[in-house]
Amino acid sequence: DAKTTQPPSMDCAEGRAANLPCNHSTISGNEYVYWYRQIHSQGPQYIIHGLKNNETNEMASLIITEDRKSSTLILPHATLRDTAVYYCIVRVSNFGNEKLTFGTGTRLTIIP
């Protein structure tokens, strides 16, 4: 299974862009990169995912390096409600079975 590495914590000023890095150096060609976040006492919330092209939706942008060994989640204008634990996940496929392996994530704190 491809593993991901994220910094344990980050701070970002309110209104600024939050850039969350993730390393996934053992990713294989058909594995997607997914980002979720979890606010205390709630279930994880899907943010965005991609294979090799950069992606953008109403919540965030995802930048994947050309060699696909790392990616960055960008929250363009962080608000206090973006304070959460952010998980970078590589989706595993094994004989048609699929499961997500969640690591310990990055605790992002938005500072007023």
Place this chain on the structure above:
Amino acid sequence: EADIYQTPRYLVIGTGKKITLECSQTMGHDKMYWYQQDPGMELHLIHYSYGVNSTEKGDLSSESTVSRIRTEHFPLTLESARPSHTSQYLCASSVRGLNSPLHFGNGTRLTVT
């Protein structure tokens, strides 16, 4: 917006009791999952299902069972609760395919005394 519901939200129960955690989704998703999460720790996959009458064990499936008799319903049962089962249990669902995100419920926080 995802519609996946877990009950109860909180449960305190004594050792040795049999308990069932309920999970239902109204999106018609084929795939459903159960994860266990201790505070501040990573999520561990317990069980998953590809559809009706399909169940698979995850990385942490011992001492619990699941069933999938209906598409929308995926209950998790602990036959004999122990203090080591104290944790948060998260249910999720998705459509089939690699390109489909999981939608999570808000979890059941279980305490076994």
